[in-house]
Amino acid sequence: MNYLKLMIPVALLALAGCASKDGASSADGMGEGEIVDGDGVSTYGGSDGADGMATAIGDDRDNVIMNDRIVYFALNSAELDVASMELLKQHGRYLADNPGEKVRLEGHSDERGSREYNIGLGERRAVSVQSILLVQGASVDQLVTISFGEERPADLGVDEAAWAKNRRVELVYER
Amino acid sequence: MRFIRAKLLLFVVVVSLSQALHAELTIEITKGQGEAVPIAIVPFGWQGQGASPFPIADVVASDLARSGRFSPVPESEMLQKPTTGADVDFSDWRILDTEVVVVGRINPQPDGGYLIEFRVFDVFRGEQLLGYRVTSDAAGMRRAAHQVSDLIFEKLTGIKGVASTRIAYVKVSGDRKKPVYQLIVADADGENVRVLLESRQSIMSPAWSPDGRKLAYVSFENGQSQVFVQELRSGARRRVSARKGINSAPSWSPDGRRLALTLSKGDGNLDIYMLELSNQVLTRLTSWPSIETEANWSVDGKEIYFTSDRSGGPQVYKVASAGGTPVRVTFEGNYNARPRISPDGARLAIVHNDRGNYRIAVVDAERAYTQVLTSGNQDESPAFAPNGELLIYASRAGGRGVLSTVSVDGRFEQKLAATQGEIREPSWSPFPIN
Numbered sequence: 001m002n003y004l005k006l007m008i009p010v011a012l013l014a015l016a017g018c019a020s021k022d023g024a025s026s027a028d029g030m031g032e033g034e035i036v037d038g039d040g041v042s043t044y045g046g047s048d049g050a051d052g053m054a055t056a057i058g059d060d061r062d063n064v065i066m067n068d069r070i071v072y073f074a075l076n077s078a079e080l081d082v083a084s085m086e087l088l089k090q091h092g093r094y095l096a097d098n099p100g101e102k103v104r105l106e107g108h109s110d111e112r113g114s115r116e117y118n119i120g121l122g123e124r125r126a127v128s129v130q131s132i133l134l135v136q137g138a139s140v141d142q143l144v145t146i147s148f149g150e151e152r153p154a155d156l157g158v159d160e161a162a163w164a165k166n167r168r169v170e171l172v173y174e175r
Numbered sequence: 176m177r178f179i180r181a182k183l184l185l186f187v188v189v190v191s192l193s194q195a196l197h198a199e200l201t202i203e204i205t206k207g208q209g210e211a212v213p214i215a216i217v218p219f220g221w222q223g224q225g226a227s228p229f230p231i232a233d234v235v236a237s238d239l240a241r242s243g244r245f246s247p248v249p250e251s252e253m254l255q256k257p258t259t260g261a262d263v264d265f266s267d268w269r270i271l272d273t274e275v276v277v278v279g280r281i282n283p284q285p286d287g288g289y290l291i292e293f294r295v296f297d298v299f300r301g302e303q304l305l306g307y308r309v310t311s312d313a314a315g316m317r318r319a320a321h322q323v324s325d326l327i328f329e330k331l332t333g334i335k336g337v338a339s340t341r342i343a344y345v346k347v348s349g350d351r352k353k354p355v356y357q358l359i360v361a362d363a364d365g366e367n368v369r370v371l372l373e374s375r376q377s378i379m380s381p382a383w384s385p386d387g388r389k390l391a392y393v394s395f396e397n398g399q400s401q402v403f404v405q406e407l408r409s410g411a412r413r414r415v416s417a418r419k420g421i422n423s424a425p426s427w428s429p430d431g432r433r434l435a436l437t438l439s440k441g442d443g444n445l446d447i448y449m450l451e452l453s454n455q456v457l458t459r460l461t462s463w464p465s466i467e468t469e470a471n472w473s474v475d476g477k478e479i480y481f482t483s484d485r486s487g488g489p490q491v492y493k494v495a496s497a498g499g500t501p502v503r504v505t506f507e508g509n510y511n512a513r514p515r516i517s518p519d520g521a522r523l524a525i526v527h528n529d530r531g532n533y534r535i536a537v538v539d540a541e542r543a544y545t546q547v548l549t550s551g552n553q554d555e556s557p558a559f560a561p562n563g564e565l566l567i568y569a570s571r572a573g574g575r576g577v578l579s580t581v582s583v584d585g586r587f588e589q590k591l592a593a594t595q596g597e598i599r600e601p602s603w604s605p606f607p608i609n
Contacts, residue, residue, distance in 0.1 A: 114489070119421060123420075
């Protein structure tokens with residue numbers, strides 16, 4: 001585990017905590033998301049300041065993490081193309097920088113061929129994604145692989161275009 | 176506790192609904208009865224008051240038609256409708272080229288049950304081949320009719336009939352974005368549909384225990400694939416494998432004491448394991464980095480067939496259940512998966528890629544000769560009938576999943592479709608144990 005990598009984000013959070021102490025109710029120990037009644041200082045997510053700082057730094061990364069979470073595969077393959085590798089590197093670095101984050105790697109196949117073998121293909125794809133994330137510094141306990149084989153198609157069509165959309169791994173962040 | 180009660184309530188509600196929905200499955204013969212034997216099952220005579228308690232002849236005719244070997248004469252074409260042997264006029268039947276005539280009677284019994292007697296005649300020789308009596312209570316008449324079918328079938332062909340067997344399958348219905356999955360058991364003719372499990376998550380791979388009392392299956396109800404064993408009569412379920420990662424593709428040993436399973440143990444590598452059900456002892460059978468799955472136990476229990484893509488694409492292998500080096504079994508084509516051994520051990524049914532189409536093929540276990548039996552492009556999940564004569568499998572028709580049955584020689588085919596929703600992953604029960 002690379003502790004040096006963790007130290008900087010933690011330090012930033014600590015600073016953020018100091019900044020918000022003045023105006024917010026975070027000082028009285030209420031958890032994030034609690035609305036304080038009749039206080040005149042109602043804050044939803046007491047550490048407003050901290051949020052602000054974190055968002056300012058991680059803006060682009062958050063967009064990618066939130067919106068670009070699926071990688072696709074060729075028929076019977078678990079190989080990642082260059083664009084997918086680049087995307088996964090970003091996710092990998094995000095996970096490395098945010099050790100509290102956990103992600104489920106959900107692997108899928110298209111509907112052709114045998115169902116249980118397709119469970120295997122989905123898993124192989126999820127493992128392929130997992131390897132990239134680990135190389136980028138994500139830790140093993142942040143990642144879980146699961147395969148749905150052909151059981152959960154994204155596209156119910158019965159043609160090459162639909163099948164291509166189903167051969168995928170989805171990164172599902174547990175938030 | 177509340178959850179379990181709610182689940183039971185749902186089960187009960189669903190069962191009584193399905194009994195009301197009489198025709199939940201439709202059956203359509205789609206190919207060739209060209210060489211089928213013309214047989215007349217004359218409506219059985221009712222010896223009591225009022226209407227006949229049950230259309231035995233209809234059910235028998237339907238059972239024999241679905242075997243692929245018989246072509247029943249429609250009642251409207253019958254020149255006479257005898258109910259005893261003495262009344263049979265063989266010349267009338269020879270005119271129709273009927274080869275076999277079955278006549279019978281239903282007699283009311285003092286205890287409220289029925290005595291069914293029937294006789295089977297060879298038209299050309301003018302001889303009785305079989306005479307039999309079957310008793311039944313009022314509720315068991317459908318089962319009795321299937322018994323009559325099996326007696327006739329076995330007398331005429333020398334092969335045990337499957338009219339009294341059942342099938343299990345998975346049904347998917349409702350909103351396509353949020354479907355409902357059901358594990359269903361029905362009679363082989365599609366009657367008596369019973370929902371065993373209903374879930375919002377996928378159900379896969381139902382497998383009958385050798386004693387016909389339980390089903391093993393895969394359920395995603397807890398978020399990941401896990402293997403359950405459920406007793407049909409009581410509905411009691413036991414979760415038998417919920418190890419980290421994948422738990423899938425269960426197959427029963429012939430003595431019913433072990434399950435072959437696919438596990439990944441959380442390390443992403445699928446392999447075949449054996450699970451002793453009484454004590455949860457697990458034995459690993461393969462340890463290749465490739466995908467090993469879809470185990471199927473041999474008839475004598477000494478070997479396990481399975482799919483492996485070790486060679487670059489899925490092929491069928493077998494390994495000794497006592498452990499050993501796996502041996503490859505299929506060599507024709509680049510995709511051979513999902514092996515199912517025939518009841519006599521002589522053949523393997525597989526999913527085979529035939530020029531880009533996924534079809535059911537049968538491989539001769541000795542000479543590895545492959546014969547493609549079906550003509551769809553997404554055929555899968557083959558299962559033998561316990562007499563080895565027919566294969567049921569999943570295919571697609573009209574844009575949705577249906578089940579099809581094909582005779583092992585490929586000449587006869589029929590289609591089973593749900594009146595709504597999709598059905599898939601069929602498994603054929605063993606012969607009932609009496």
